[in-house]
Amino acid sequence: MIIPILTLIVLCVFVLTGLIFLSILRLRFKFKKDNYHRKQAFAKMETFLLSLFAEEILPYQWAVRIPAHELGYLQEFLLPYLESLKGESFEKLVAVAHYSGLVKRLLQEANSAKDWEQAQAIYFLGLIREPQVLPLLQTGLDSDNMFWFYPSVIALARNDLQNLPRVLEALRNRSDWTEHLGVSIFAEMGEEVCPALLTALSKGETSPKIERLALAVLAHFGYQGAEAILKEYILYSKDHELQIRALRAWNQLKLTFFEGIASAMKNPDWEIRAAAVTALSSSGAVDQALLARPLLRDSNWWVRLRAAQTMLNLSPREELHIMLDNPLEDRYAKDMLRYILTREGGATCVIPTIHVL
């Protein structure tokens, strides 16, 4: 009995190995062929792109010269340009996508059964703000698969600011997105999203993850109108993470010093202290520089580092050197000041060894 079973297994493994070998060869061949065609198509498209931007040809004149089998290459070629361009150039490329039949094909692919094909199509259609894509997004928004959800929500965000509540709802209902992904989604909506996010925050947003995201987006766009809400978070939020975000946003927005920062510098949480002393640094409040001094003796390395950076930004250098020369000054504070002075001094200013090791 065992011999026939073993024979069968050997045969199966032999056939499988052969098939794998053939697949490797096929993939190689396909890749080489595809690479060759791709290179040729890209070279052609680059010429057309230059002519289009030089106004030597119109979008439809480029579009009619693209054979149906090169639409995939066109999609790949246009993507980075569409992601980075704005205005008239952007519109011209969108027109090429329409006239060439690419949009029509992508709308079909957006309904296809292949998850990845769908996701790519949706991503592209969202990028060109194709209104017909909106009814197709629900499947992606409900999908458990993050890589299907992401292009859908980004397409939704790109289409209209009015979709903000839907985007927030989609994000609120799931936990598998990360903050940078969230910020990239809102970044698609542009700075106009900030007042809408502020309204959401002031109406009492219940999800801390969305709150953190909103604070990160406000900081990302450097939205000055956020001052009041940031103050509120710094002073009253019981969520440490949110307080840290608010302080970081304060720092990024380079807002002026207020008492809440000084209180945050006494917080038992070292991350809050570090964020607060950094916010003090960016506020440029020279008259408050002394507030950073006690933090030079902090038990946490990061707090000491940020305090030393703040002192360096806000105090005259001579003062730092006086501290360094003071034999009564705390050793850790001096070590950090020396470290920061060495680092800020640049590579040519390495202080000679003084046996601190």
Place this chain on the structure above:
Amino acid sequence: MLFQLFTFYNWTVLIYFFVLNGIYLFLTIRAFLEIQRYVHHLRSVNLKRIFELGFYKPLTVIAPAYNESATIVSSVHSLLNLQYPEFEILVINDGSTDQTLEVLKQEFRLVPSNRVYQVKLKTQPVHAVYGSLLFPQLHVVDKQNGGKADALNAGVNFSQYPLLCSIDADSVIETDGLLRATRPFLEDKLVIATGGTVRIANGCKVTNGRVTEVALSKNPWVRFQVVEYLRAFLFGRMGWNNLNAIMVISGAFGIFLKSAVLTVGGYRKDCIGEDMELVVRMHRHYRLNKIPYRVVFVPDPVCWTEAPEEHQVLCKQRKRWQKGLYDSLKANKPLFFNPRAGVVGLLAYPFFFFFELLGPVVEILGYGVFVFSLFMGWVNWPFALLFLSMAILLGVLLSASSLLLEELSFRRYPKTGDILILFLYGILENFGYRQLLAWWRLIALLEYVIGKRSWGEMNRKGFSTSG
């Protein structure tokens, strides 16, 4: 009686063989699914944007160096070429007896520095710390020899950033390697360690510390190792990835959360395979204390390393690995079949124990028993031939699957000829190379048991460079 023992052994080996290959099959299928998912995922990731938005975590690269004068300059240049928003490089000269420190001093204009640090992990005394006048992010710590683990611990003490990247000083990381390998830390706060792929650089062209042309070495020992590495990383690590049961993050390229390394007490100095031991200890600590965590393998960041070209050096390396495996498993025995340790305790640890550690014993004993039964006239020839064919074919199937995974994903070898050669070596390794490795590993086990635990040195030739 003897014949009954022989029959019993045959059945044991047959069951062992099927269980092992069953697990391999399971891992291969998982690896295929995982790699497809991963390649798709990569397309939706905009690395540049992630790092522009400032969500990165600053990182310290720790490169322990012991007698690496032949390769250290190109390695450090390669590290300086890395793309990462904020990082520092710590080269730890672990009491080299060659010109390593002098070469570094001359090439990078090192001067003594007064860098402050806190001794969180005990190490051998530090003689001096140097900063580079040319590259502010480069620091060299010169310390008394204490072994690689000790050097890494010194690096942990000196590091100022929350992420640590341990690399071998003779390795070359691709320029965007750090960006790619640290991505999981940004996507999931539970991630405590990630490991990238290690590939063999022999035969490749290295220009200014970067691999500029990927090609296969002509040395047969190296070619066998290329097949092995592909198998180990593309199907081995990838297969275990989704189960959160990766037991090894190669010392040549691993990124760790500093706080997690300190929590478990840093690298163990009395251990030969300090890289594996650290990861197994992390599993043990986090699993047994029910702390959620993830150890992730990321296949796209690549670290190129120099492989041994002579069998004597290869023998030393493999013995060291086998002893390291024994050490790591022995030091973390509480994981063995421990249901509290989940999949690590019930599947990964036993797999490494029965199939990786004891594999050579079973294999070499099998050859011995075969010769003995031949002598006694007990051999059932049809069965023996079929079994042998199956063993060889399954070995070839695994190597071929790894090559297919490579073709489906990263396609690093541009020449079709190289892939065909690798396929051929995937067949040839079953006729001598595999047996030789099993023999070396068995010797290593015996040496370990009798207390011979030194790990020898590897002589480096340096990369073939240009530019």
